[in-house]
Amino acid sequence: MIQSKNISKKYGKTEVLNIDSLEIPKGQGFGLVGNNGAGKTTYFNILLDLIRPTTGTITNNNVVVNESEAWKTFTGSFIDETFLIGYLTPEEYFDFIGDLRGMNKADVQSFLAQFEEFFGGEVLGKKKYLRDLSKGNQKKAGIIAAMMGNPQVVILDEPFANLDPTTQIRLKKILKTLTEDREITVLVSSHDLSHVTEVCERIVVLDKGIVVKDIQTSAETLEELESYFSV
């Protein structure tokens, strides 16, 4: 589904990302782990054509992301709160995105109804603008918006950060069901090793922009990761 070849990003002389080859097959639950500055967000930003790579290309479902914009129709993503439109209410925001993704109001309604529990009564119907919601509630809105319009690829940067424990558990459930029928590719980055091992079937560890581990998740994975990071 997603092929990265020779991807590198340099700012001046410092290289922040250098991936020779990374292939993510369709329907995989893919986790990206690494310390601060490991290049997780940079990789996602290049994948979303938000920054240009210094070398190499990423292909998303046969679309070279920095050459065509066709990938946007089947890719949903949420990076951080700055990608929300602060002066809209959550409902308006969902309607807007639904509109762009070919959903009518009724579609949006029924789509949102599935996530009532996830929102925990804190997002919808509060008559508040997105900018006035708490960080966690903003995140909830952004994550759900990334799943609108039947995307084939869902990209979430640090989805567990800022969420309360209950919502974290609910999010894990949602992510697992997403990859259940092997149709949707889910890319998640996280600092939380236990969450990511629970949700993802494959985990790639980045360190200073380089892939240092590429593991199929098993019972020992969490332990392996913890020992890797506890230096």
Add this chain to the structure above:
Amino acid sequence: MIKHFLRLEWKQYFRSSYWEKGLALKIIMGFFALYMMLSFLSLGIFSFFIIKKTVPDSDPLQVVNSFLLFAIIGDLIFRYIMQKLPVMNIKPLLILPIKKTKLVHYVLGKSVFSAFNIFSLFFYIPFSVVLINEGYDVNGVLGWLFTMILLTQCGNFTNFIINKNNIAFWALAIVLVGTIALQYYDIYDVTVLSQSIFDGLVVNPIFVITPLVLLIILYIINFKILKGQLYLDDAVKQKVKEANTADLSWANRFGEMAPFIKNEIRLIWRNKRTKTVFLMSFLFVMYGLIFFPQKTYQEMPAMLVFASLFVTGGFVLNYGQFIPAWESAYYKMLMSQNLSYRKYLDSKWFLMSIMTVVLFILATPYIYFGLDKYLMIAAGTLFNVGFNTLVLLYAGSFNRKQIDLNASGFGNTQGTSAKQFIVIIPVMLLPVGVFYAVYFFLGLNAGLITIAALGLIGLVSRNYFMNLITQKYIRDKYAVIHAFNQKA
């Protein structure tokens, strides 16, 4: 798609968290716009007859044509200073299924309707109507009018290309000054060139093709530049500059105020808008050059006092106005620290006073214009240090609008509210008024002494007033924190 964009902008505008508070400013701007439109409109209608009357044996259209080149260069400079690319928060839209080309077309298309392009139409259209009415060749006039409209748009798009470039600004300014100088000293008559260009157009309206082609080229250039910038590390994200850590340990001698003063210096030096304000205050020193040499103002000492206040007041006025909004981004953090409010405000007072004294020293050459002018500046300095610093600090406690320090400085009205207009009354009009009253009855020296005395009173009773101001800041703390949290 355009419908979506327009709806989003409409909401953004009306849901801006200080929309209502900014209403007074919007009304004032509205009146200003109306005034400009009416001025241009009446110019458009009447200039034909005015020119006809003042220069009887001339063709008014040719007279207008001969000055058009100046108008175009002047327009570009005006735009450079005032006009900004229409901004749109594109970041959330980048990851949605919206074509980048559409975003760019929309942003550029929107700029076509900018007020800067509309104002001049209020001149060109009625002027053309009058011309046709007076029996000029209809095709010629229409060709001329379309050329003007296209050239205005060319100016619009040229501005976006050169806007980020300081060199372009100075080049333009030099061209303008140069052409005026050439004209003034009879070296080369630019009006002849200008007239021949635009007269030719009236005769051969087909030349309207030239600005049209130019406009299309400019649009394509803009389009390419903008499209290439739709990346987080370009347009959206500011370039990361290497931090320069100057040694500010010399400021330690200020004791308890030192950390604040150091921070304030870094604040001023490391942010665009504050840096502009800082550098502008040196330009203000030259303000006297406009007034002092002119014969007309020698009989109007009130105007000279007004100018004198500006000579040393550049920093106090421009920087002091927005205290503490400069620090709006982290005001909350400051308030949660163990800081003495009084020391915090003292440091700002100190900084403003020092800067005013520095500017006063720089103004020493004004002695050349006579001792009386220099005394005016000295009195103005005392007033700025003693009186205006306190008034502006007090007025600062009413500041309720956050300022984004990273935005550009020129013509940036962020953080401006009706308050900024009201505060002009005590800091500028009061001293001029008092001076004039005393001068009227007792003469120049008495007037200057009064102003200086007002400043001295402020200096002597500084402690008392600073206490009052501190209390006011403490009282308003919560309201200010709340207001600074609201983003545009």
